[in-house]
Amino acid sequence: MSTRYDVAIIGCGEAGIFAGYELMRLCPSLKVVTLDQGSDIYTRSCPIVAGKVKECIHCKICDTMCGFGGAGAFSDGKYNFTTAFGGWLTDFMDAKEVMDLIDYVDSINVRHGATDQVFSTDTPAARALEKKALEFDLHLLQARCKHLGTENNLKILQSIYETVREHVEYRFRTSVASIEVLGTEGYRLGTDRGEPVDCRWLIAAPGRSGAEWFSNQCKGLGLELINNQVDIGVRVELPAKVFEHITDVVYESKLVYRTKQYGDQVRTFCMNPYGHVVAENVEGINTVNGHSYSDPALQSENTNFALLVSNRFTQPFNEPYRYGKHIASLSNMLAGGVLVQRFGDLVSGIRTNEHRMSKSFVRPTLTAAVPGDLSLALPKRQLDDIIEMIYQLDKLAPGTANYDTLLYGAEVKFYSARLALSGELETALPGFFAAGDGAGVTRGLAQAGASGVKVARVIARRLSEQG
Structure with a gap:
């Protein structure tokens, strides 16, 4: 017996989190579920970080890479305001839209405790450093940057989780085994829990740990992959x-x-x-x-x-x-x-x-x-x-x-093998979108979050047009 949802999100790394956040904001009545093979933000615990072991013991599910926050949860939280690096969103939309999305995601982070301090590159010292680097044929890529900090990054994610969980159902420790096309009815996700999940709209944001799995799923669905x-x-x-x-x-x-x-x-x-x-x-x-x-x-x-x-x-x-x-x-x-x-x-x-x-x-x-x-x-x-x-x-x-x-x-x-996507990050299968690092669209916190917001807004707009 399957459970039916309006939207299913595979993965709750940065892209999956902000897709759910934006759907909650724009369409609070939608029935949305997010599935992730890892744990929630409170119970993710690496044995090395916890001091239980000195080296990796190859846990079946890696709590450093999987769960709410994805691989970024235990990163030092660098948030780069740029289109020059961190992904390929400008292949799908113009640079201004990408920057607007990045700024929007940052505003949500700030609302949940992120710092206002920005390291700017538009300073005399930064320009002098850029010039000095060029003397040695080294090219300094300039971008404004925030440092959230490893410890603060977790607190921000915890705050976001408490907000979104009121509207989005999370199924942790649940692996998606397969994606099946149901025609005009949408998609069915087979899970290791035995209970399928049906949805009208599907957002794949598998994160880095799910990149190879997602690539194999796309091949099985006959979706064109661009070698990366x-x-x-x-x-x-x-x-x-x-x-x-x-x-x-x-x-x-x-x-x-x-x-x-x-x-x-x-x-x-x-x-x-x-x-x-x-x-x-x-x-x-x-x-x-x-x-x-x-x-x-x-x-x-x-x-x-x-x-x-x-x-x-x-x-x-x-x-x-x-x-x-x-x-x-x-x-x-x-x-x-x-x-x-x-x-x-x-x-x-x-x-x-x-x-x-x-x-x-x-x-x-x-x-x-x-x-x-x-x-x-x-x-x-x-x-x-x-x-x-x-x-x-x-x-x-x-x-x-x-x-x-x-x-x-x-x-x-x-890098996941990139899918051929539309300007709205939609695959060749209607209503099936891809976002984030594991889908080969982005690389890093800023553009990953931006891609999730983009997809959510597309779905919300189409629902509005349908009346």
């Missing part, structure tokens, strides 16, 4: 003083460089001043990420950021997601989890071991990382790109290429 990219790299950790002159001016500094050896694009990503390196589980694969806290008492003496090499593939290869997982699994195989190596050892062709690590002036914030050799895990091309980028960054931030700079691997950013 995967970003492979490392997380760099060094003394905060090395990057202070940059992070004090532009909190979220994104520096892009095209390597001379291969012509590949390498970029910094997810800059965490005074932050901590953390492990992240993506469908049983341990990757690495970074956090930073607003509270000075929780900060470290280090700054960490990702260095990512973008890889785009052509036919006949069409499984970039599996390729990225395979690369990450190699470092897992060598280290039993996350691998760490000193930059000087990497360049010298020496494996970092516990003895060499004990002599390092830079103390790792991810103590569970195992010293090893990244050259045995990452492809040579990507590793050459990363080494060239570190030497280039050293010109702008002297000390980046120090012997004891730490490199953690692997950091992999997965």
Whole structure:
């Protein structure tokens, strides 16, 4: 026996949350359900964060990646006001609409406790930094940014959850196993709970952890997929003083460089001043990420950021997601989890071991990382790109290429194979929409939330037109 709803939302990461929020605001009488394989915002608990274990034990459902808030719930909450990075929404609508949506989502966050403080890039110091970077062929992408903070991000999500749960039904610890087309009646979602869910309108916002599952569902439904990219790299950790002159001016500094050896694009990503390196589980694969806290008492003496090499593939290869997982699994195989190596050892062709690590002036914030050799895990091309980028960054931030700079691997950013979508984020199947990171539409909190609002407004408008 199925239960029927007006709208069903798959996933309650940023896109799914704000789709539900906007539907609640515009159409409070609608019967809306959100299904997620994870838990609510209060009961999500990673055993590592809770101090129960020192390394990933491969929980069946990863509480770091799944549940209310998605992968962003335990992030440091960087909210970027830009169309230049963070997704591809400008492929579907004009830049002004995207920025209006981003600002709207921010206003909701503020209503629920987010800071008003914005790090602006339109300052003399930021412009001078941009000019200095260009002298070394480094391109600084400028964007206003808010830092919500890892601890504050959770409080904001809890407040939003308390508001939305009054109007949206949430089914946690419920995995969607299948999507079935019911013709003019809409769609049926098969679940691991045995009770199907029928709906007239379907919003797929599966998040990063559901990207591969969603891609397979789309193939089964005959929906056209556009081959996408995967970003492979490392997380760099060094003394905060090395990057202070940059992070004090532009909190979220994104520096892009095209390597001379291969012509590949390498970029910094997810800059965490005074932050901590953390492990992240993506469908049983341990990757690495970074956090930073607003509270000075929780900060470290280090700054960490990702260095990512973008890889785009052509036919006949069409499984970039599996390729990225395979690369990450190699470092897992060598280290039993996350691998760490000193930059000087990497360049010298020496494996970092516990003895060499004990002599390092830079103390790792991810103590569970195992010293090893990244050259045995990452492809040579990507590793050459990363080494060239570190030497280039050293010109702008002297000390980046120090012997004891730490490199953690692997950091992999997965992108779902993108669907062919209309300007309203609708698939070729009427009433079936896709939003957020896992659907290959966005990358990051701001545009993910914006995509969810966009889809909700489309549904509300069509319902209004139908009378």
